[in-house]
Amino acid sequence: MxxxxxxxxxxxxxxxxxxxxxxxxxxxxxxxxxxxxxxxxxxxxxxxxxxxxxxxxxxxxxxxxxxxxxxxxxxxxxxxxxxxxxxxxxxxxxxxxxxxxxxxxxxxxxxxxxxxxxxxxxxxxxxxxxxxxxxxxxxxxxxxxxxxxxxxxxxxxxxxxxxxxxxxxxxxxxxxxxxxxxxxxxxxxxxxxxxxxxxxxxxxxxxxxxxxxxxxxxxxxxxxxxxxxxxxxxxxxxxxxxxxxxxxxxxxxxxxxxxxxxxxxxxxxKTLSLRMERHSASALKIARMLEAHPAVAWVSYPFLESHPGFATARKQMAQGSGMLAFGLHAGFDGARTMMDRLKLLTRAVSLGDADSLIYHPASLMRARQSIRKDAQLADGVGEELIRLSVGLEDVNDLIADLQQALQPL
Known part of the structure; x- marks a missing residue:
C-alpha cells in the first residue's frame, strides 16, 4: 500500500x-x-x-x-x-x-x-x-x-x-x-x-x-x-x-x-554530461576528417567553422553534440556502397546511443515508396545525404572504419 x-x-x-x-x-x-x-x-x-x-x-x-x-x-x-x-x-x-x-x-x-x-x-x-x-x-x-x-x-x-x-x-x-x-x-x-x-x-x-x-x-x-x-x-x-x-x-x-x-x-x-562531452569531441574530430576527405562533398556539423549556423550554435550550445550529416560526390549509389563497407559503425535509424549509428535516408525513402507512394525526403535532404550519430567508441576506431569505407568510391 x-x-x-x-x-x-x-x-x-x-x-x-x-x-x-x-x-x-x-x-x-x-x-x-x-x-x-x-x-x-x-x-x-x-x-x-x-x-x-x-x-x-x-x-x-x-x-x-x-x-x-x-x-x-x-x-x-x-x-x-x-x-x-x-x-x-x-x-x-x-x-x-x-x-x-x-x-x-x-x-x-x-x-x-x-x-x-x-x-x-x-x-x-x-x-x-x-x-x-x-x-x-x-x-x-x-x-x-x-x-x-x-x-x-x-x-x-x-x-x-x-x-x-x-x-x-x-x-x-x-x-x-x-x-x-x-x-x-x-x-x-x-x-x-x-x-x-x-x-x-x-x-x-x-x-x-x-x-x-x-x-x-x-x-x-x-x-x-x-x-x-x-x-x-x-x-x-x-x-x-x-x-x-x-x-x-x-x-x-x-x-x-x-x-x-x-x-x-x-x-x-546520471552520465548525460559526461557522455555529451565524449559524443561532441568525437563528432567534431570526425567532422573535420570528413571535411578534408576527397570523397566527401560536404559536411554539416554545428561546431565546424564552415557551418552556416556556427555563430548561433556557439551562442546557444555548450558543444556541438554527436550528430552530423555529410554527402558524397558519388551520390546515392556511392552512399549505399560506403554504408555496406562499414565494419564497426551500425546501420540503424536511431541516434544518441553509446553505439555509433549511421543511416542513408534516401535508401529508406525509396524502400518505403513500395508501400507508401507519397513517401519523400524532407526539405533540403538530398539523395547523397548520410546521417551519423557518433557514439562512445574510441574515435580513432570510428575514423579508421569510415576511411576504409570511403576508399575508393
Missing part, C-alpha cells in the same frame, strides 16, 4: 540543489533515500493503481491531481519529471511513452479546430506525417516557414496562431535555428514557442534560457543514452504542464511512460 506521505517527500526533496552543479543535480535532484528505506536508487513502482487507508485519504489523493491510477501518476516517473524540469530550468515536466507521444500530447492539448500551428519547414519525418496528415483531420492548420530567417515569422502569424514549433539542431542536417530571435518575433504577437531540443539535450542547450516557452525531448535518444527504452518529455511553465497532464495524458493520448523506462532513463541521466 502506498504511503502518501512519501509522495510529498519526493516532491519536496533537493530544493537545496538550486545552487548545485548540473551533474550533481542529474544524480540527486528530487530523490531522498530516506523516503524509500534508504535505497540509493529510486524504486520501480510497478503498480496500476493505489490503495488508501480511508475514503478521506482517497479524496486527498484525487485532489492532488489524479494520484489514483498509474496512467496519471507514478512515483518513479515523477522523480524523472522533477529532475528533467530542474536540469532544463523549467517549472514542471511531463514524461510520456515516446517523443512522438510528447508531440501529440503537446499539439492536441494546446490546439483546437480552427487554430494554426507554425512549424519550421524541416522536421523529423514522423512529425512531418503528423502535421501533414494528422492535424488537418482535426481542423488544425499547419503553416511551414523557413525559420532560419526569423523575420519571416511575423507574416506567418495570424490571430489564430497558437504555437510556433521547431527543432534545433534540426534533424537530419543539424541546421541551427536562433531560439532567441524566433521567440522574440513570436512573443511580440503573443504566441508561445516550443523547441524540440533532442539533438542537444539539456547538458548542451536549454531553450528556456533563450526565450522558449516549452521544450520537447525524445528521451529515447541522448538523455537515456543506452538504446534500450523509449520515452518523451515536455518541460515548461507549471500552468501549461498542468494542462498537458490533465488533458493530453489523462484522456487524449494516455501515452504513459512505464515506470521501468523511467528508471532506465534516470540511470542514463
Amino acid at each position: 502506498t504511503d502518501t506521505s512519501d509522495l510529498g517527500d519526493i516532491r519536496g526533496h533537493a530544493d537545496h540543489s538550486s545552487n548545485l552543479g548540473f551533474d550533481t543535480r542529474a544524480i540527486h535532484h528530487a530523490f531522498d533515500p530516506a523516503g524509500f528505506s534508504r535505497a540509493v536508487k529510486p524504486p520501480v513502482f510497478l503498480t496500476s493503481t493505489y490503495g488508501f487507508e480511508s475514503v478521506a485519504e482517497n479524496d486527498a489523493a484525487a485532489a492532488l491531481g489524479g494520484r489514483l491510477y498509474a496512467r496519471e501518476y507514478n512515483p518513479t516517473t515523477e522523480i524523472l519529471e522533477q529532475r528533467l524540469a530542474n536540469l532544463e530550468g523549467a517549472e514542471a515536466g511531463l514524461v510520456l511513452s515516446t517523443g512522438m507521444a510528447a508531440f501529440g500530447t503537446l499539439v492536441l492539448s494546446l490546439l483546437s479546430q480552427g487554430d494554426e500551428l507554425v512549424v519550421h519547414k524541416t522536421l523529423y519525418s514522423n512529425t512531418v506525417a503528423m502535421v501533414e496528415q494528422g492535424l488537418p483531420r482535426f481542423g488544425i492548420k499547419v503553416v511551414p516557414v523557413d525559420l532560419s530567417e526569423p523575420g519571416k515569422l511575423n507574416a506567418a502569424i495570424t490571430e489564430r496562431t497558437r504555437l510556433v514549433y521547431f527543432e534545433t539542431p534540426v534533424n537530419p542536417l543539424s541546421a541551427i535555428l536562433d531560439i532567441a530571435a524566433i521567440a522574440e518575433q513570436a512573443h511580440a504577437r503573443k504566441v508561445k514557442v516550443a523547441v524540440d531540443s533532442t539533438f542537444a539535450s539539456p547538458a548542451l542547450q536549454r531553450p528556456l534560457e533563450y526565450g522558449a516557452d516549452l521544450v520537447l525531448h525524445s528521451l529515447t535518444k541522448y538523455i537515456n543514452g543506452h538504446g534500450d527504452t523509449l520515452g518523451g518529455a515536455l518541460l515548461g511553465d507549471a500552468e501549461t504542464l498542468h494542462t498537458l497532464h490533465e488533458t493530453g495524458l489523462r484522456y487524449i493520448t494516455g501515452a504513459t511512460l512505464s515506470p521501468l523506462s523511467a528508471f532506465l532513463i534516470l540511470r542514463g541521466l
Whole structure:
C-alpha cells in the first residue's frame, strides 16, 4: 500500500540543489533515500493503481491531481519529471511513452479546430506525417516557414496562431535555428514557442534560457543514452504542464511512460554530461576528417567553422553534440556502397546511443515508396545525404572504419 506521505517527500526533496552543479543535480535532484528505506536508487513502482487507508485519504489523493491510477501518476516517473524540469530550468515536466507521444500530447492539448500551428519547414519525418496528415483531420492548420530567417515569422502569424514549433539542431542536417530571435518575433504577437531540443539535450542547450516557452525531448535518444527504452518529455511553465497532464495524458493520448523506462532513463541521466562531452569531441574530430576527405562533398556539423549556423550554435550550445550529416560526390549509389563497407559503425535509424549509428535516408525513402507512394525526403535532404550519430567508441576506431569505407568510391 502506498504511503502518501512519501509522495510529498519526493516532491519536496533537493530544493537545496538550486545552487548545485548540473551533474550533481542529474544524480540527486528530487530523490531522498530516506523516503524509500534508504535505497540509493529510486524504486520501480510497478503498480496500476493505489490503495488508501480511508475514503478521506482517497479524496486527498484525487485532489492532488489524479494520484489514483498509474496512467496519471507514478512515483518513479515523477522523480524523472522533477529532475528533467530542474536540469532544463523549467517549472514542471511531463514524461510520456515516446517523443512522438510528447508531440501529440503537446499539439492536441494546446490546439483546437480552427487554430494554426507554425512549424519550421524541416522536421523529423514522423512529425512531418503528423502535421501533414494528422492535424488537418482535426481542423488544425499547419503553416511551414523557413525559420532560419526569423523575420519571416511575423507574416506567418495570424490571430489564430497558437504555437510556433521547431527543432534545433534540426534533424537530419543539424541546421541551427536562433531560439532567441524566433521567440522574440513570436512573443511580440503573443504566441508561445516550443523547441524540440533532442539533438542537444539539456547538458548542451536549454531553450528556456533563450526565450522558449516549452521544450520537447525524445528521451529515447541522448538523455537515456543506452538504446534500450523509449520515452518523451515536455518541460515548461507549471500552468501549461498542468494542462498537458490533465488533458493530453489523462484522456487524449494516455501515452504513459512505464515506470521501468523511467528508471532506465534516470540511470542514463546520471552520465548525460559526461557522455555529451565524449559524443561532441568525437563528432567534431570526425567532422573535420570528413571535411578534408576527397570523397566527401560536404559536411554539416554545428561546431565546424564552415557551418552556416556556427555563430548561433556557439551562442546557444555548450558543444556541438554527436550528430552530423555529410554527402558524397558519388551520390546515392556511392552512399549505399560506403554504408555496406562499414565494419564497426551500425546501420540503424536511431541516434544518441553509446553505439555509433549511421543511416542513408534516401535508401529508406525509396524502400518505403513500395508501400507508401507519397513517401519523400524532407526539405533540403538530398539523395547523397548520410546521417551519423557518433557514439562512445574510441574515435580513432570510428575514423579508421569510415576511411576504409570511403576508399575508393
